[in-house]
Amino acid sequence: MCRYCVEYGNGAKWYLNPANYNPDLYRKDGHSTAFTMLSGPDKNSFEVGGMATVEESLSDFNFAGGFNVIMSTMSQHQGQVVPLEDALKIIELVPGDRFILEHCACRRFFGHNDVYTCLFFDPVVDITLKTRPWETDSRVISKKEALEFEKEMDRKGLVHSVWDSGLDSDGKPPIVICHCLQTDCMPTRMRLYYGITDGQRKGEYVAKVDPELCAQGCKQFPICMPRCPFGAMRRSPLDNLTSVMITECYGCGLCRAVCPTGAIRLMDRTAYPALVDVW
């Protein structure tokens, strides 16, 4: 359990705490800044422009600690990887029946065309439609469609991650579920290249492979391996088994979804004492 859950979880995971989805919370000052940054006209300046500043001022990749502090206190936007079942629970918890599918800012602004993978929650819908009139392709969908959309993203092999709109003393309201990959997602790349971990946290889970079931599975060509965007799956050519590097695993559950024998399951991260500080 990382500090998000300790401070905002009320004994559970922060994103499953219903208190964080209180509609009044979304309208409070501490969080409304994030709404203009993430769904209003500031979106591009913040999400992509902010990164250029990091690039210029981070002279040494061995000292990412300072940027962790900036990310956790000033960015008003942190995320955490969630597996499919938690993503579905989040969508059930969100107040209102309207969701808006927006283009992925990271993918668009790095030349990967417009991919509509960012599922913003109800309070955002009107802000986006009003303040970003040039986004004509954003689509408003219902809760039922949103649940289907999550499942489709899981089939495609995109990592679900839930993002908040400001970490204030009163709460940490989730605002969007993004579907990221290591190749083009800003915060994931910040983690992988710079070691800035406070942009995107690892999930609350770690994958575990059951060797007996794995031995009955795909053997020579393990299909779980290319599904892992973080390179956490390893395969031994001697016994034809895959295993998970727990320190690399983000707990997204993508490998589990394709295992033909159901050999992969998600363990609670706290099951491994060694992972107490790996978030």
Added chain:
Amino acid sequence: MSPDHYTPRHRLIVDEEACGNAVECLKCVHVCRDHGQNVIGFVNKETPDLEEFVPRKLEEIDHRVMGCFMINCDGCAKCVDVCPKGALSLERAEVPVPRAVINKEPAIIMCSVLKDGTRIVLED
């Protein structure tokens, strides 16, 4: 940050005046994506002020290109070649020689027998 601790990387220098509105071209962004490094992105120059002007298309907003995650840049300079306006240049990082610096005291080798056979006795 001390200059001793500096991770060398190439820098992309963009002449914004020559580039103009980047979103109309984006050749450099796409060439870097196709090269597999994906370190050039584009961003709006200023946050659109809806009270002044309401853009109806992305092309109506002024954009610039920038180097980002330049740790991944391998210096192929395809972006410089592809730019029709000559707005890009690549400042190559100087890699210090020797590349690795060992921050350790010189090792002290303690030997008690010299070449001619005399023994050194350490006294405390």
